[in-house]
Amino acid sequence: MALGIYISVPFCRSKCTFCNFASGVFSRDRMQRYVDRVCADMADSARIAESLGAVYERDVDTIYLGGGTPSTLAPDQPEQLFQSVRERFRVLPDAEVTVECAPGTLSAEVIATLLRCGVNRVSMGVQSFVDQETRAVARLHDRAITLADLDRLRAAGLANINLDLIAGLPHQTEESWRYSVRELIASEVPHASVYILEVDEDSRLGRELIAGGQRYHAHHVPDGDQTARFYEIACDLLTEAGIAQYEISNFARPGFESRHNLKYWTRRPYLGFGVDAHSMLLARQLHPDFPESTAAVRFSAADDLDRYLAQTTSEYESSCVTQRQALEEEMFLGLRLNRGVALDALCEHRRSPLPPAFHAVVREVTENGLLQESEGRLLLTERGRLLSNEVFARFINL
Numbered sequence: 534m535a536l537g538i539y540i541s542v543p544f545c546r547s548k549c550t551f552c553n554f555a556s557g558v559f560s561r562d563r564m565q566r567y568v569d570r571v572c573a574d575m576a577d578s579a580r581i582a583e584s585l586g587a588v589y590e591r592d593v594d595t596i597y598l599g600g601g602t603p604s605t606l607a608p609d610q611p612e613q614l615f616q617s618v619r620e621r622f623r624v625l626p627d628a629e630v631t632v633e634c635a636p637g638t639l640s641a642e643v644i645a646t647l648l649r650c651g652v653n654r655v656s657m658g659v660q661s662f663v664d665q666e667t668r669a670v671a672r673l674h675d676r677a678i679t680l681a682d683l684d685r686l687r688a689a690g691l692a693n694i695n696l697d698l699i700a701g702l703p704h705q706t707e708e709s710w711r712y713s714v715r716e717l718i719a720s721e722v723p724h725a726s727v728y729i730l731e732v733d734e735d736s737r738l739g740r741e742l743i744a745g746g747q748r749y750h751a752h753h754v755p756d757g758d759q760t761a762r763f764y765e766i767a768c769d770l771l772t773e774a775g776i777a778q779y780e781i782s783n784f785a786r787p788g789f790e791s792r793h794n795l796k797y798w799t800r801r802p803y804l805g806f807g808v809d810a811h812s813m814l815l816a817r818q819l820h821p822d823f824p825e826s827t828a829a830v831r832f833s834a835a836d837d838l839d840r841y842l843a844q845t846t847s848e849y850e851s852s853c854v855t856q857r858q859a860l861e862e863e864m865f866l867g868l869r870l871n872r873g874v875a876l877d878a879l880c881e882h883r884r885s886p887l888p889p890a891f892h893a894v895v896r897e898v899t900e901n902g903l904l905q906e907s908e909g910r911l912l913l914t915e916r917g918r919l920l921s922n923e924v925f926a927r928f929i930n931l
């Protein structure tokens with residue numbers, strides 16, 4: 534089974550107030566040390582997979598350079614990363630190759646670099662088309678910059694583009710949110726991601742919201758009910774425009790679903806490189822005669838840049854995924870997809886009957902109107918999508 538490769542690039546031009554990722558602004562020198570280290574990890578990846586009892590494939594059909602803002606790298610650095618991938622793996626001719634970019638970083642030189650690296654898909658963190666909203670969260674772009682970048686990408690032949698929007702930004706109103714979603718539709722991109730602002734201790738804005746303060750425009754953040762309404766509005770407007778929802782946060786015109794991200798939701802193997810990058814490979818021990826054997830191996834690097842650079846390539850956190858955990862994962866990842874989870878595939882993957890507790894949970898969640906069964910598949914209902922975390926939690930520790 535061909536692999537997906539994810540490379541984390543934890544560098545940005547500035548830190549957005551809502552950001553809870555392990556990313557920041559760093560010197561050119563640290564960026565180069567990081568790129569060298571990621572390439573060393575790639576060189577060592579077959580040995581690490583072997584030592585963890587995992588199946589290591591050389592064929593790769595998706596590559597995703599995420600962040601952070603990979604487009605802040607110097608032009609020779611993405612080239613070094615992609616060259617390293619191509620030296621270690623066989624990148625299939627029709628591979629999907631995505632790079633995340635921030636509007637305002639797509640100079641002609643950067644776009645030329647992306648093309649030289651074989652990039653055929655770009656994901657842009659627009660977040661809003663309303664300048665007051667992007668300014669409030671310390672983004673460095675505005676609507677005009679985003680539209681100019683889109684024009685430049687298309688002129689260069691890069692038309693497979695995703696735009697991210699965030700519902701719940703400071704100063705957002707229903708009217709301004711509708712405007713952003715309509716601008717996205719008018720831009721005619723084939724893919725959209727709609728996220729709900731996360732409020733947690735890991736971002737400056739999240740901490741201020743929890744503290745009830747006013748810094749970072751926290752007192753202008755719409756409440757949870759409004760944000761949930763914005764999400765529903767986006768689902769309706771995008772669907773009407775032919776950009777169909779296929780995952781809780783993702784929408785695409787037919788044929789433009791993210792092949793890389795689908796690997797995560799359908800538990801296909803992937804290798805992640807760099808800070809906080811996670812990998813999941815099938816376990817070599819999987820055998821029909823051992824239904825309770827390990828199904829997969831997960832491992833990840835340090836989630837902090839300093840620790841990552843200080844570690845050797847061998848220092849991974851790893852864990853084995855048992856058949857029972859694999860079932861939990863198939864549910865809470867697969868139910869994110871509109872097409873849901875096929876019941877016969879669940880049994881096939883397990884090679885043993887589903888446990889009674891599983892059927893009891895399905896019955897209970899279905900009776901609560903959060904789940905439905907259709908043509909042998911389990912799917913979230915519309916209400917279930919809004920309360921998805923509660924549904925997913927019910928499938929843990931079956």
Ligand code: SF4
Binds near residue numbers: 552
């Ligand atoms: S550009 Fe993305 S990764 Fe970087 S600070 Fe902003 S939200 Fe975080």
